[in-house]
Amino acid sequence: xxxxxxxxxxxxxxxxxxxxxAARRKSATTExxxxxxxxxxxxxxxxxxxxxxxxxxxxxxxGSLGYSQGYFGMWYALGDVGGGVLNLSILGRRMRKLSxxxxxxxxxxxxxxxxxSPWTRAIAAAVALxxxxxxxxxxxxxxxxxxxxxxxxxxxxxxxxxxxxxxxYTFLGGYLAVAYTDFVQAIVMVIGMLWILVATLxxxxxxxxxxxxxxxxxxxxxxMWGVDQQYLGEWGVIIGAVLxxxxxxxxxxxxxxxxxxxxxxxxxxxxxxxxxGFNLAFIPAAYLIGMMALVIVPNLDNPELAIFEVAATVxxxxxxxxxxxxxxxxxMSTADALLLQAGTIASHDLWGRFRKGAVDERSSVxxxxxxxxxxxxxxxxxxxxxPPGVFSIVVFATSVLGAAFVPVYVCAVWWKKANTPGALxxxxxxxxxxxxxxxxxxxxxxxxxxxxxxxxxxxxxxxxVSLLTQRSSPVxxxxxxxxxxxxxxxxxxxxxAAGEDPTLASQLPDLDRR
Amino acid sequence: xxxxxxxxxxxxxxxxxxxxVYTLVFYFTTGGWSVEDVDKDTGEVTR
Numbered sequence: 001x002x003x004x005x006x007x008x009x010x011x012x013x014x015x016x017x018x019x020x021x022a023a024r025r026k027s028a029t030t031e032x033x034x035x036x037x038x039x040x041x042x043x044x045x046x047x048x049x050x051x052x053x054x055x056x057x058x059x060x061x062x063g064s065l066g067y068s069q070g071y072f073g074m075w076y077a078l079g080d081v082g083g084g085v086l087n088l089s090i091l092g093r094r095m096r097k098l099s100x101x102x103x104x105x106x107x108x109x110x111x112x113x114x115x116x117s118p119w120t121r122a123i124a125a126a127v128a129l130x131x132x133x134x135x136x137x138x139x140x141x142x143x144x145x146x147x148x149x150x151x152x153x154x155x156x157x158x159x160x161x162x163x164x165x166x167x168x169y170t171f172l173g174g175y176l177a178v179a180y181t182d183f184v185q186a187i188v189m190v191i192g193m194l195w196i197l198v199a200t201l202x203x204x205x206x207x208x209x210x211x212x213x214x215x216x217x218x219x220x221x222x223x224m225w226g227v228d229q230q231y232l233g234e235w236g237v238i239i240g241a242v243l244x245x246x247x248x249x250x251x252x253x254x255x256x257x258x259x260x261x262x263x264x265x266x267x268x269x270x271x272x273x274x275x276x277g278f279n280l281a282f283i284p285a286a287y288l289i290g291m292m293a294l295v296i297v298p299n300l301d302n303p304e305l306a307i308f309e310v311a312a313t314v315x316x317x318x319x320x321x322x323x324x325x326x327x328x329x330x331x332m333s334t335a336d337a338l339l340l341q342a343g344t345i346a347s348h349d350l351w352g353r354f355r356k357g358a359v360d361e362r363s364s365v366x367x368x369x370x371x372x373x374x375x376x377x378x379x380x381x382x383x384x385x386x387p388p389g390v391f392s393i394v395v396f397a398t399s400v401l402g403a404a405f406v407p408v409y410v411c412a413v414w415w416k417k418a419n420t421p422g423a424l425x426x427x428x429x430x431x432x433x434x435x436x437x438x439x440x441x442x443x444x445x446x447x448x449x450x451x452x453x454x455x456x457x458x459x460x461x462x463x464x465v466s467l468l469t470q471r472s473s474p475v476x477x478x479x480x481x482x483x484x485x486x487x488x489x490x491x492x493x494x495x496x497a498a499g500e501d502p503t504l505a506s507q508l509p510d511l512d513r514r
Numbered sequence: 515x516x517x518x519x520x521x522x523x524x525x526x527x528x529x530x531x532x533x534x535v536y537t538l539v540f541y542f543t544t545g546g547w548s549v550e551d552v553d554k555d556t557g558e559v560t561r
Contacts, residue, residue: 071518071522071526074525074526078525078526078529078530081529081530081533082532082533082536082537085533085536085537085540086536089536089540089544093544093547097550207516207517208516208517209517210517211516211517211518212517215517222517222518222519222522223519223521223522224521224522224525242529264550264551265547265550265551266544266547266548266550266551268547269540269541269544269545269547270541272537272540272541273537273541276533276534276537279533280530280533280534284530489546489547489549489550490549490550491549491550491551492550
């Protein structure tokens with residue numbers, strides 16, 4: 001067994017150990033399973049939020065973009081660096097308070113409680129599942145390609161092995177297990193990425209020397225405007241690149257659930273510090289290594305393997321093993337968080353919510369597992385028969401999620417006039433606009449990023465429709481009171497705590513189901 | 515700086531610097547949030 005495989009096996013064993021430990025600790029309640037009993041501190045909140053949202057993309061998509069477009073790719077990084085603190089500062093504290101007052105335990109269920117209607121949950125769940133499938137697909141592709149690099153097996157076989165491990169791991173435990181494994185993964189990811197970066201810069205003779213060699217390949221790579229300066233003056237595309245991973249995060253249900261799991265609302269403060277620190281160390285490095293790959297390993301057939309190929313060239317074999325294991329585990333960790341959320345949406349937000357009659361724990365868990373399996377099988381078949389690029393999938397899923405959900409999550413806590421018809425219109429219009437813009441190639445045809453188009457449409461929809469329907473569909477009084485209370489900086493009065501106010505108690509899920 | 519064109523350097527330093535300042539301003543202007551930290555077990559406000 002090669003040293004890379006030894007480290008990979010050791011790493012998986014360590015993650016499994018954390019999973020078993022967390023599974024033993026987890027509460028018997030649904031809130032415990034899905035939100036870790038709202039017990040997470042700032043470090044776990046911040047690093048879980050960051051690692052679960054970017055790992056597969058960062059090791060393949062970001063490197064590929066740096067390799068193909070040079071410093072233009074940094075527009076994505078520049079937005080991404082602020083994504084965590086922006087999300088935590090705008091949504092974190094208020095969403096934590098409001099979700100607790102409304103008795104919400106899933107990020108989709110939270111939307112139904114804030115915008116009361118079964119349609120809110122049904123439409124939001126369908127859109128979220130659709131996008132998460134593509135995001136999971138990107139992780140499968142990343143996992144397969146990474147494992148193929150380590151083992152020398154074919155990408156198809158490696159992907160089947162990687163997906164099998166991911167699915168098996170996802171069955172292990174609930175949110176607590178995922179949160180703590182993600183926390184450890186995040187630390188290892190940043191160490192691994194910085195290790196590759198330092199070795200890369202040593203290999204090319206330093207940052208300045210690396211830039212000079214890059215300029216010799218193509219001086220445009222050092223500008224922010226891409227090869228042949230093709231994006232010079234294309235501000236619609238550039239602003240979209242900055243926004244996609246900065247405000248786009250606020251529309252990701254599987255990321256926003258982090259706010260709901262915080263121990264206290266003020267956890268968002270320190271979590272913001274940690275998130276920015278992590279992002280500064282981790283994100284630009286991925287794009288920079290991708291660029292330096294042009295100097296170190298030119299003429300790559302698959303640019304998405306740029307970071308893997310650079311690591312294999314500049315690192316000694318023992319270090320390569322550690323870094324590869326970390327990369328693989330990080331990819332898999334993201335996938336298990338996504339699959340857990342997808343399974344939760346299917347079992348809790350759809351099956352548990354809409355099935356008539358009592359839903360027992362076994363059937364709920366079965367629905368969750370069947371969802372994970374179906375997503376896994378379809379994902380593998382699609383990845384093997386017609387594999388798209390990791391970067392393009394992630395950008396597609398992010399654009400649609402951002403356009404569909406950013407306005408409804410932001411308005412939920414910041415605009416008390418936002419009502420159910422406005423939210424429904426915003427989700428539908430944002431999704432349709434973003435998908436249409438993607439399919440018609442709006443970036444090339446009219447110079448505007450799909451998420452920018454989608455989010456503009458969804459913002460207009462929620463504002464216009466909410467204002468037009470204030471009389472026919474007023475925001476319920478108990479929701480108004482909760483939103484106003486979430487805005488105030490004071491402990492939540494006991495009468496507003498979920499379950500104690502009779503107008504809110506009806507929204508509580510049946511915790512006895514688990 | 516570091517062999518980069520001035521525009522690239524300015525954009526990189528400017529935007530990254532903005533996020534650092536944003537983060538610090540967020541952290542130091544929200545110290546009052548601790549008044550709503552209630553210990554789940556005791557119901558007491560924790561400082």
